[in-house]
Amino acid sequence: MKEIVVDIWGDFACFSRPESKVERLTYPVPTPSAVRGVLSAIYSKPNEFYWQITQVEVLTKPSYVTFKRNEVKEKIPEQPKEAVQVDLTGGGNKGRTQRQTVALKNVRYRVHAKICKRPEFPGTEEQLYNQALRRIRTGQCFFQPSLGLREFTAYFEEGTEPVQPIDLNLDLGLMLYDVFDLHEYAVTKKTKPYVTLFRAQLKNGIMQIPDFDSPDVLRPEV
Numbered sequence: 001m002k003e004i005v006v007d008i009w010g011d012f013a014c015f016s017r018p019e020s021k022v023e024r025l026t027y028p029v030p031t032p033s034a035v036r037g038v039l040s041a042i043y044s045k046p047n048e049f050y051w052q053i054t055q056v057e058v059l060t061k062p063s064y065v066t067f068k069r070n071e072v073k074e075k076i077p078e079q080p081k082e083a084v085q086v087d088l089t090g091g092g093n094k095g096r097t098q099r100q101t102v103a104l105k106n107v108r109y110r111v112h113a114k115i116c117k118r119p120e121f122p123g124t125e126e127q128l129y130n131q132a133l134r135r136i137r138t139g140q141c142f143f144q145p146s147l148g149l150r151e152f153t154a155y156f157e158e159g160t161e162p163v164q165p166i167d168l169n170l171d172l173g174l175m176l177y178d179v180f181d182l183h184e185y186a187v188t189k190k191t192k193p194y195v196t197l198f199r200a201q202l203k204n205g206i207m208q209i210p211d212f213d214s215p216d217v218l219r220p221e222v
Contacts, residue, residue, distance in 0.1 A: 004112070009156075012103050023100045025102045029062075036053060041142055043132040048128065052113060052182075056110075058206075069101050166205040174218070180193070
């Protein structure tokens with residue numbers, strides 16, 4: 001299967017480690033789920049295919065920045081009138097908190113991905129690839145992609161120019177692969193998180209990512 005190559009960059013990025021539940025502590029490179037989120041913002045048809053990330057190249061040296069962010073701890077009430085009433089009575093800050101964030105700044109990556117067509121889709125892979133490339137080349141997206149956090153805007157273009165990744169080797173340990181079962185595209189009330197992990201290594205600025213069905217991907221016991 002051929003691959004699509006996309007350059008992704010932004011001013012800030014935060015790919016939160018799952019073990020840091022309160023404070024936001026970023027991985028030095030994007031997780032497969034974060035990259036899949038960017039590509040899905042550009043082109044996504046869950047009932048026809050899913051994105052399989054195969055490789056991430058780091059084009060700029062990781063540089064960190066630390067700051068505090070105001071975050072919401074609770075969901076907004078279903079009734080809009082209740083939400084307005086809470087704010088007017090001075091209780092609007094009860095559901096808010098300040099959290100420390102360790103993020104990346106001035107990031108740029110080159111990602112390689114392939115389209116995995118679902119068996120029930122009657123069309124061809126060529127159709128899906130052509131549609132994806134057309135949207136990437138024209139800068140189209142369903143919504144603005146982000147780098148880990150919604151306010152960290154991601155920019156993208158097709159990776160056509162030869163670029164050398166940085167010379168960096170890191171053992172990243174266990175990294176979050178995804179929080180969904182990529183084979184289950186229908187989201188219902190009974191859908192539960194499906195956390196998968198893999199042992200990530202950065203060699204010469206390149207992180208290879210195994211296929212979702214690979215035995216190298218650690219998945220929950222059923």
